[in-house]
Amino acid sequence: MDRMQDSHASHEAHLLVVDDEPNIRDLLASSLRFAGFEVTTAADGNGALHGVDAADPDLIVLDVMLPDMDGFTVARRLRERDITTPILFLTARDDMADKVQGLTVGGDDYVTKPFGLEEVVARIRAILRRTNGTADEDDGVVRVADLILDEDAHEVHRSGVDVELSPTEFKLLRYLMLNAGRVVSKAQILDHVWEYDWNGDAAIVESYISYLRRKVDQIEGQDGRTVAPLIQTRRGVGYMLREPKGE
Structure with missing residues (x-):
């Protein structure tokens, strides 16, 4: 070699x-x-x-x-x-x-x-x-509620707990966080996260959203309490990440 x-x-x-x-x-x-x-x-x-x-x-x-x-x-x-x-x-x-x-x-x-x-x-x-983490004006730390994504360190924390993500999961979460409060379609996610559209195979987006929910929305914080879900589905439209109401 x-x-x-x-x-x-x-x-x-x-x-x-x-x-x-x-x-x-x-x-x-x-x-x-x-x-x-x-x-x-x-x-x-x-x-x-x-x-x-x-x-x-x-x-x-x-x-x-x-x-x-x-x-x-x-x-x-x-x-x-x-x-x-x-x-x-x-x-x-x-x-x-x-x-x-x-x-x-x-x-x-x-x-x-x-x-x-x-x-x-x-x-x-x-x-x-x-x-490869191509740098642009959005690099840095992104926060939504108790969820923190550090672009430079390539780290994610939720309610004080470290969250381990694959490179693609990290980019998907970053895209959702940068669009917090706004619904993004599966087509938009494919275009911005995968940059190659899998010939329209939107099922892969559903799979990755499921992985993210397990790692980000179905965990216990440092205080031992289950965190409030941030990733929401808008059926027939897409997905949205936003702060939980009343939290």
Whole structure:
């Protein structure tokens, strides 16, 4: 896994491509190099784990079906080690349950085989844009009620309790907080958070809203009391984050 020390200066990003099929792995690697990325490859789950340690990639392109352990297990083990490297899953199974499982264990996006190389590149760049913390005028600390999001430190606190979020969950929460008191549609969320519209697959928004509710709205604060829900659904319209009335 040779890697030049100054690789980031000459490449858009460093990717780890993990697939047990040599033809797909080689095609992906050569195509992504042509697109301007530095690429390291691995053929199985253990190779992926070693590759992350050795190469410290900016993003992992991870096949779900691997000979020693599935991609979901690889992702889970990385997240258990507090490794937050973004993950794009590749799978031959076009099943929403698989898609949701991949995102639940810490994945950031999902491409179903057979896929177009342009689609893979577009998804990779969209993930990198939303996880690299591009600075703008909205950077800083955002507060709504007892919920605090610190953009610079990439930290979230609710009622004095630390809240651990994936990069995509963090960006979704930030978008909701910046639009506090205003209903945002699923289409707006897809456009601003994912920056690539999943071909209109709004179900992924519902899944991520559910994850956020568990982590932000269904916890106990430092005082031991369950916090008041902030994320609200406007059926047929979208979602809104606002301070609870009477609190």
